[in-house]
Amino acid sequence: MFDPGTTAACVDDLAAKRLVFVTGKGGTGKSTFTALLGRRAAARGVRTLLVELDSRSTIRKMFSHGAPTKIGYQPVALAPDLFAVDIDSENAVVSYLSEALGSHAIATMVINNRVIRYFYDAVPAGREIVVLSRLYSLVTAGRAGDEREFDLFVVDMPASGHALSLLQLPATAGGAFGVGPVAKRARQMEEAFLDPRRSALAIATIPEEMAVSETVEFHRRFREEGRAPVRAVIVNMLPDPFLDEAAAMLYRQARPAGGQGGVSPAAAAVARACEWDMAKTARKMQHMRALQDALPGVVSLPLVETGEVLEGIEAHLGFLI
Numbered sequence: 001m002f003d004p005g006t007t008a009a010c011v012d013d014l015a016a017k018r019l020v021f022v023t024g025k026g027g028t029g030k031s032t033f034t035a036l037l038g039r040r041a042a043a044r045g046v047r048t049l050l051v052e053l054d055s056r057s058t059i060r061k062m063f064s065h066g067a068p069t070k071i072g073y074q075p076v077a078l079a080p081d082l083f084a085v086d087i088d089s090e091n092a093v094v095s096y097l098s099e100a101l102g103s104h105a106i107a108t109m110v111i112n113n114r115v116i117r118y119f120y121d122a123v124p125a126g127r128e129i130v131v132l133s134r135l136y137s138l139v140t141a142g143r144a145g146d147e148r149e150f151d152l153f154v155v156d157m158p159a160s161g162h163a164l165s166l167l168q169l170p171a172t173a174g175g176a177f178g179v180g181p182v183a184k185r186a187r188q189m190e191e192a193f194l195d196p197r198r199s200a201l202a203i204a205t206i207p208e209e210m211a212v213s214e215t216v217e218f219h220r221r222f223r224e225e226g227r228a229p230v231r232a233v234i235v236n237m238l239p240d241p242f243l244d245e246a247a248a249m250l251y252r253q254a255r256p257a258g259g260q261g262g263v264s265p266a267a268a269a270v271a272r273a274c275e276w277d278m279a280k281t282a283r284k285m286q287h288m289r290a291l292q293d294a295l296p297g298v299v300s301l302p303l304v305e306t307g308e309v310l311e312g313i314e315a316h317l318g319f320l321i
């Protein structure tokens, strides 16, 4: 039921893009998948920047060994060819306004918390626009001197609903401003973020009924309402069955007909555990199959119950680092 080869191919396909957005319901593994993709790409020599939006700093916790103490507004190194940045909206407003005012000195002079708050109040979705502008600058930055810029950007997006409105924002802003520099920038962002040749969206989910129906719904909305290049659906935390297929078959053959009467209490307990596990596995598989029937690009990641999650997933996928 877990096919590491297909999942590994999916990760490598995403690693060949310029910009990958990772979204999904909260707690399904968006940040974990962001880190996994980044580590795989970096291990293959793809210079990768992991992008967090607005100081959630979950990425740093996944790189506790030798990681910097803080991931901030400027990219920091996590590992060879792997970097991270946290685009927080306060810093993004300062840099946006200093660009608009043409002077960082003037900007830092006039910008204080009051100005920033005024900006938020005066501009609808101002916070989001400046965050996206910063992302756009990073993605389109030229290669300065002999310093190599990044090949791949992996963005740890907010949950699906918020992610959808973020991705729709450039089109909305472009329409609202019509002409002028803001409209022009909005259209450039739209092109850079939504072009399926360069960008991809991955949706993380788990094999549970609610999560599956929400994923099908958001998959449609991302494509139709967001015109987003949805490329992968990651079913995370798929448990390894306690009994593999051969063992389950043996168990079924040996299962006492007419209940567990006549077997020892210990044997009955083991039998109950087997029944429970087979039922659970069947349910999870049903959800996984429902998703595969409904959507293209569905792959899975195993539930890791012992040790480090990222390392556990990498071991399953055969990603040796």
Ligand SMILES: Nc1ncnc2c1ncn2[C@@H]1O[C@H](COP(=O)(O)OP(=O)(O)O)[C@@H](O)[C@H]1O
Binding pocket: 024, 025, 026, 027, 028, 029, 030, 031, 032, 033, 058, 204, 236, 237, 238, 301, 302, 303, 304, 305, 309, 313
């Ligand atoms: N495959 C997995 N097996 C076990 N635990 C996992 C797996 N994927 C994620 N987790 C754990 O689940 C929690 C939520 O994952 P996270 O990536 O932070 O989700 P999100 O970013 O979508 O909120 C974290 O504690 C993470 O370590």
Ligand SMILES: [Mg+2]
Binding pocket: 030, 031, 032, 058, 156
């Ligand atoms: Mg997260």
